[in-house]
Structures are given as structure tokens and as C-alpha cells.
Amino acid sequence: MAVKGLGQLDKEYDGSKLRVGIIHARWNRVIIDALVDGAIKRMLSLGVKEENIIVETVPGSYELPYGSKRFIDAQKKKGEPLDVVIPIGVLIKGSTMHFEYISDSTTHALMNLQDKVHIPVIFGLLTCLTEEQALARAGIDEAHSMHNHGEDWGAAAVEMATKFGPNAF
Amino acid sequence: MAVKGLGQLDKEYDGSKLRVGIIHARWNRVIIDALVDGAIKRMLSLGVKEENIIVETVPGSYELPYGSKRFIDAQKKKGEPLDVVIPIGVLIKGSTMHFEYISDSTTHALMNLQDKVHIPVIFGLLTCLTEEQALARAGIDEAHSMHNHGEDWGAAAVEMATKFGPNAF
């Protein structure tokens, strides 16, 4: 019995009225770029307009929570508020405990961010033990063993913004 | 001496006046569906009316806390406020650390959600090391080795809403 597997969308969503922010770290750039592309393609396929996808960057994953917050603030100040944000980062276990403390604090902070910014925050953080794991989850390992997880994040962003975003009800 | 084992209800509850929200992730769907069914059946057996059980979904478990919050908001806005919510998700350990960070942040966020929404939040998250463990806890492994944990959540929801819900006192 194949119980596991990708959570499918519960219906086709129309993203044509949504504004989506992507904010990504710049470490492990090849992997990040593939994930960002995957998220964008999936959102375009769900009707999000290219001009309504705004991309910003931060140096590393630890900067994602505060960077996301201020990115959201800045878009609001411009009169172009976001309906949802996808922070994207790739953390790979090294020899110190840096990976564990960054992963843990960033995950909690992104979760808690939602109550401060009042829009959904999609969890686009890969927390991998090896580089190979990260490549696979971006759909770019040599064996093409997995799909590009950015696609899931793009779909989740459209669904969450439509169901639970600031203009959903 | 059999000390462990299911906590029994301390009395028979009458759920006929309660409105209950179930919000579930869609990963590991076969298991999720069994758990949702178990929760619903138990609540019906305690008098909750079918039309007072509202079901919503989110893509994955990380979306449960904010999804729950907005689901509760939406029901309130409709004039049909919930007395209790049961977020349901199934997390299974994979090869990266994704399981650990999602499990940890989601568990804390569901706990803390209660102080923001002022209704009880029942912990319907399975955090399993294998798929087999999750199937067993949904009552659908081949050996039928365990009961459906959704039943416990349904009973807990009725009890907590009756004792401690927004209309309890």
C-alpha cells in the first residue's frame, strides 16, 4: 500500500489575484536557484502572474525570518502588499553544531512570524544531512531521484493564500 | 499490573451543543483519512451532530497552526464559532532532519495557539519513525495492533470543549 507520497492539491486554485513574495538565502546557490525556479513555475501554472511574484534575498537562512518580516513591511509600504511569502533556504549539516541551532531557531521563527505579519509563511527550508540530499530535493541530483520541492511550496503558497490569506474572507 | 493504557473518559459527555473543527494535512492521506474518520465517529457517539463537525484541509503539517488559526477566524466571521479544533497530521521520519524540525515547531505552535484563539486545540499529530507505526496508530495496519488514535482525539475534543471551551463557564 502506497500510503506516503506528495500531498496533492485538494482542488485547482486560481492564483491570478495573488501577490507572492519569495525571499531566499544565497548559500548553496545552485540548489536554491532550482528551488526558487520550481516554486515560480508551479505558481505560474496555477495562474499567478509573473509580475506578482516578487523575489528578494538575504545572506543566509538565519536572516530569513527578520528579512521576511521587513520584506513584507516594505511591500505593504509600497502599496503592494503580499498575500503569502515563501522563505527559501538550504541548510546542510557541517562539523560544528551550527546546522542544528540555525535550523531550529529559523524554523520556530518562521512559524511564529505568521502571527506578526498576518499572512501565511510557507516553510521553504531544506534541513539536510548531506549535499546530495539537498540536490535530490531540488530535483537536480544526477539520478533525478526526487521531484523539485519548490513546486510543493509554490502550490502550498497559492492554496494557503486563497484559503487563509489576508483577503481570503 | 497494567498501569499504562488509554485514558478513559471521566464521564459520558453530551456533545450535542458543540461545534468542532477538524483541520487536516493531506500528506500520507490513507492514514489521515482513517484518523479523521475515527475522530468523527467518536464524536458522533458522544452526541456531536454531524452538521456541527466542520472539516478543512491544509497541504502539510507545518501549515496546521496558522491554518487552524484562520479556520477558527473564518468560522467566527461566519457566525458559526468553533468550541474546539482538532488539527490532524502524520509526520514520518525521512532521511533529512525535516521530520524533527517540523514536528517540534508544529507541536509548540499548536500548544501556543490555544492562548491566541481561546478554544482548546487537540493534539492530532502523529510523529512516527516508520510508516508502519503510523498505520498502527490509525488502526489500519494489517495486524490491527492498536486502536485508531483519532478516537481519542474525538473524545478529548468533546471533553475539553465541555469543561474548558469558550462556553463552558
Next chain:
Amino acid sequence: MAVKGLGQLDKEYDGSKLRVGIIHARWNRVIIDALVDGAIKRMLSLGVKEENIIVETVPGSYELPYGSKRFIDAQKKKGEPLDVVIPIGVLIKGSTMHFEYISDSTTHALMNLQDKVHIPVIFGLLTCLTEEQALARAGIDEAHSMHNHGEDWGAAAVEMATKFGPNAF
């Protein structure tokens, strides 16, 4: 040198004016009951009046923080406010990660609860790796290897309420 060992009370306390709430989970009921009895006996020995010890229950340990909060609210609303609360639960390691996530989130939530309810919350949670460990800490393993930890919690409740409770100064 015997450095470890039970922290003794720093003086004899008079609990005759205190109102104490005990709220306990109902899993592992034999152990829970022994712990609750231990706490009550110790408080009676320190002068707390039987009618001033109020006992409530929740299904499981995860329900303790919000249950405690609402239990405290309810007593206040009745005009019978509590000076201190003792949430009691027994968590035993199983094969999934349920134990770890419940233990961690519940411990943090009980700690943080104090700033919301403005009364001391005594930590009456056993987080055991085996059933035998829990039986021992309730004073009911066959070897009677340890004292009933509920007694410590009862003493701590009287001390904390007297020194730091809402009517302490």
C-alpha cells in the same frame, strides 16, 4: 559525601489559608492516582484544608497547560481563586517520538503559563523512559525504591504559594 537528595523545606509552612488546584491527566492512572494522593497528603500535613484542595482532570498531559489555565479561570470566576496549581501527568517513552514532543512542549507551556495566570505552577510531570521508572517515582514499585514524588510537589506548592503566590505580598 551525599550531595544529592531531596531538597528539604526551608521552614515549616502553614498552608491553612491556601487554595490549591490539582489538575491531572488520566493516562497511566494507577501511577497518577498515587502521585495525586502523595501531593494531597503532604499538603494536608502542612495545614492545607481538605476543602481547599480542588481536583480536576484532563485526558492527557498535552491538555495540562490549557486545562490548567481554564481551571484557574473557572475557580476565579466562582469567587474561589487558586493560590497555586499542580498539573500532574505521567509520560512514558513509546516507540514513536510522541513522548519527546509532548514532554517538551508541555514542559515549556507549563513554565510559561505562570506569567499568564499570575500564580505558581508546580511541575508535576514525570517524563520516564520505562513504566518501572514511573512506578518508582510514585512510590509504588515493588522494591519501594524511591519516595512518592507527589509529596515534593505538595510541599513545593505550599512553599511557592506562601512565598510567591498572589497574596504573598
Next chain:
Amino acid sequence: MAVKGLGQLDKEYDGSKLRVGIIHARWNRVIIDALVDGAIKRMLSLGVKEENIIVETVPGSYELPYGSKRFIDAQKKKGEPLDVVIPIGVLIKGSTMHFEYISDSTTHALMNLQDKVHIPVIFGLLTCLTEEQALARAGIDEAHSMHNHGEDWGAAAVEMATKFGPNAF
């Protein structure tokens, strides 16, 4: 190259105008007493007046955060507000997971306490795997292998109160 080692004070501080609270748990009392003595001696050597060091106790380490908060409140109410507080406790790993959950929740709560009480909170918690480790860090193991860590806490208290205390600027 000796890179590690005790952080030295960056200058000689004059503690003569400071009021310092010490609040300690009473488990592992021999070790606690040595640590408290170490902290007091160091503060006296930096000019803190004996009558300006106030000592309070709680049963165990889990009681330190709320105990500290109320201790600070009480001193303020008396018109004798504290400039800094040193909560002191000794946690030693046992056979259950009690050590881990208490250590983690207490450490976080003491950290977060600072934003509520608006004075520095010095971290006087030993989280040891063996009793021998705790004895060593109190300067009282037979080999006298380490200095008394209470001294560091006393020095940190004077520095933090002087630089960052409520009357620092």
C-alpha cells in the same frame, strides 16, 4: 596556544551602589551552598555591600524563573529594587528525562525573564551529567580541578548591572 579559559573582567568594577538578589534551589545543597558563597565573595571583593546582597530560595530549579520574577517584584514593592539577580541551581542527569526537560525549559525561561523584569539575569545553572562534574564546578571536588563558578556569576552580575542594569544609563 591557550585559547579557552575564563573570560576576565574588562575592568575593575565598583559594586558599592548595587543591590543584588541571589535566589537558589535547595536540591544538591552542598554544591549550591558553595556556589552561593563563591558568588557572594566575588561580589564583596568588587565592592558590593553585604547588606545589599539579598538571598532567597526555591525548592528546585524549575521554580527559579517564576521565583526570580516574584522575588524581584517583592523587593521592588519593599522599595528596595534589585539591579540584577543570580538564580542558582544544580541539575544532575538521572535515569529519566527529567534533567533534559527541566534544564531546557528553565534555561529558556531565565533568558526570557530579562525582558519582563528589566534587569539582567545571570545564568547560575549547572547542567551536569555527573555529581562529580557539579562538585568540580563548585570548586569542592577532592582534586580541586576547577574554580568555583559562582565567582564568575558574581563578577558577571556586577558587570552586567553596571553596564546594562536599570540605573546604568
Next chain:
Amino acid sequence: MAVKGLGQLDKEYDGSKLRVGIIHARWNRVIIDALVDGAIKRMLSLGVKEENIIVETVPGSYELPYGSKRFIDAQKKKGEPLDVVIPIGVLIKGSTMHFEYISDSTTHALMNLQDKVHIPVIFGLLTCLTEEQALARAGIDEAHSMHNHGEDWGAAAVEMATKFGPNAF
């Protein structure tokens, strides 16, 4: 394929109008000093003026979050508010669990600090299992195996202040 590696700046930044605070612990001083130097040099190379880099210290890493908060307060009170702060500390695993609890609570507190002080906080904490790892990350191990991580923090500070600082938009 070289996927990992330092996240490069996304453009050349002009730091000439920024005021930056560095606050560092004093344990493991040789390593700390190298990291502080690295951060300062990188910021100078990005145009930050020497007189606009203010350096403060605390005894140990646990003091960094509250010390940072009050350092920021003090600069604001002087009429010289900071645009960004870099707390720097070096934690090295010892035989007790001190390393784990300090690292965890300090990382979370520095993350959360950003929402209180409304300026970016750069994560300048090394959490190493050995002294050799820390020396390498400060660029001062004998093999010169790694670059000085303080440089990354300096660059991140300039970028984050420029993009997301209090005067960014």
C-alpha cells in the same frame, strides 16, 4: 559540482551611512578578537566609517541577548542609534551540557531580539565541538583551513541594514 560555499553579496553595498554595533563575549578571547577584527575589516571595505562601528562586551555568550538589547537602548538614548548589531560569541562543547543549553537559548533569544529592537541582529555565534573548529572558523588555525567567519557577519550586517534596517525604507 561545487554547490556549497560562501553566499556572496548580491551587490556592492555602500555602508557609509550606517552605524553598526558589535557586542562580544570575552571567553575564548583569542578567537573572539580575530572574529571581531574580521567583521570590522569587512565593514570598512564596504564603506562603513570606523567611528560608526561601536564595540561593547559582555562576560559570556548567555549575556549577549540582553546585553545587545541594552546596548541598542543605550546608543539610542545617546542620540546615536544603531542600524544593525553583531553579537559575537564562541561556544565550545565541554563535558557537561552547558554548551547545549547556552547555545540553544542564546540562538533563540538573538533571533527573537529582532522583533523587540527593530533592527537586524546578525548571528555571530560559533557553536563548535572542538577548539580547533573555532580557530578554523576565525581563520587562525595553523592550516588556515577556512576563512574568517567574522567577514561574513560584517558583510551580512551591511546588507541587512541597507535592505531591512530601520532607515531602509
